[in-house]
Amino acid sequence: MPEKKYLVPEPLIPAVDWITRLGRETNAFDVKSVVQSTKDEFAWDHSVTISLKAPNHGKVELLVETKSQLTPKSADSILERRRWGPPHGVHLVCCPFISPRVAERLQEGQVSYIDRAGNCHLAAPGLFLHIAGRPNRSTTRSNRIDPFSKKSSRIIRTLLSQPKAEWQVQQLAKEAKVSLGLASKVKQALVEEAYLEERGRLLHLRDPGKLLHNWSKAYRPHATPLHIFTMCKAPQSEKRIAEWCDQHDTPYALTQLAAAWRYSPMVRYDKSVLYFDKATAIAGKLSELFSFIDAREVDTGANCTLWLTDDPAVFEGAKNCDGVNVVSPIQLYLDLKSLPGRGEEAARELYEKELRKLFGQTADESRLGDTK
Structure with a gap:
């Protein structure tokens, strides 16, 4: 006996269309029936029964909850409701636009989702679909400030x-x-x-770990690099720079691998990188510094880079290690994550040695070393 199909209210049709299109695009399933649900405390808007294609040939009931817009805070409300009323089928949230942060929260709560562009995460018995990266602009205009901007x-x-x-x-x-x-x-x-x-x-x-990790993805140093060559090896030139800066009351701090070595001597380095007060450079004091450390500016072959910055925040929390200032673990993590190659390994080591204890998280709560 063929299954009975039910009419779906007009506002819900787009969500059903997205699900149908996903099944056709992936050739993973067909939509067999759509049933409108009765509203109650834990209700979804309607249930969609899909039939899986070979080799599974099973059926899955999707309990669809439609949203016109979704923030991470409202996503948390969905997850909270799910704790008290776990569905017998697969909970699927449909929303025109789902931000990466919302997607992250829903995945952590084991709730499936799909947006109008076809970005989705659908985990069901015998079926797993994950599509990301399809362009999809939010239809809602927001005047919210960017919390990751320089001043914010x-x-x-x-x-x-x-x-x-x-x-x-x-x-x-x-x-x-x-x-x-x-x-x-x-x-x-x-x-x-x-x-x-x-x-x-x-x-x-x-979740401070996630906040730092997502900040690192948006972070770019607010500094102008100045490449120089010194006659001394890295540790010696760093000591000399520190000596000059202390004498002239000039803010500075090592970063990247040069700083990572001070926190955890795991990844070796042969090039010094340090933040240096931009106002001092503008005041014409660089020639004095170069003379003191026996250095010159170069286009190639540099073994030291001064990051000239007017952002005092990069110096906050700096520590003195063996007479040389190094940036805080938080600033260092940001700088290492933007460094190709060994930066990722050093960032992971730094987190384990310095930041995990500060944040008080378990390994399951944050995976800062991951590149996902």
Whole structure:
């Protein structure tokens, strides 16, 4: 006896179309029936029965929940409801636009999803489909601030430096040295992205490892590289630079592999990289430094790079190791992740040695060494 097909309300048709198209594109399944559901506390909008193609030939019931828009915070609400009412089928969230952060949260909660472009993650008995990277612009206009921008990221840096602290917005603004207005906007963006949660009137950081990892994907050093050649080997030239900077009250700090060696001597290096105060360079003091360390600017063959920066945040939390300043573990992680080759290995080692204890996370809660 053929299965009965039910009419679907007009707003739900696009979601069914997306599922049908996915089955045709992948040749993995056919849609057999669509049934509208009755609303209750844990309800989905409708159930879609699909028939798997060879070699499985089984059937799967998709419990479809449609959303016009979805933020990480609202995705967390879906996951919370799922805890109290686990579906007997496969929970599938359909939304026109699903951001990478939302997709990440849904995957962690073992909830499948699909958007109108066909980006999806569908895990069911006998079926696994994952499609990502298809262009899909959000139809909703947002004036939210980018929390990873140069000035806004001071808030993130402050939160990560004290991951277990409780914050009022005023305190956070003061500590990060930004305006109250900017702090409020960044706070709202981080709450919506499920990095911060409000308990009473206090803010608490959630999943600091993921926040740092996603910041690293957007991060680019706010500095101009100046390549020089010195007659000394790296450790000697670093000591000389440190001596000159201390004498002239000039901010500086080693970064990349030169700094990673100080934290954990695992990945060797032969080229020094350090942040250097841009104002000092503009003041014409570089010739004095070059004379002191016996160096000259070069186009090729450099064994030292000065990153001239006007961003004081890169020097925050710097540590002195054997008489030489090195950037904080948080700043170093950002710089290592953007370094091709050995940078990834060094970032993973740094996280295990310095940041895991700071964040207080287990291996399952954060995989910062992963490149996924």
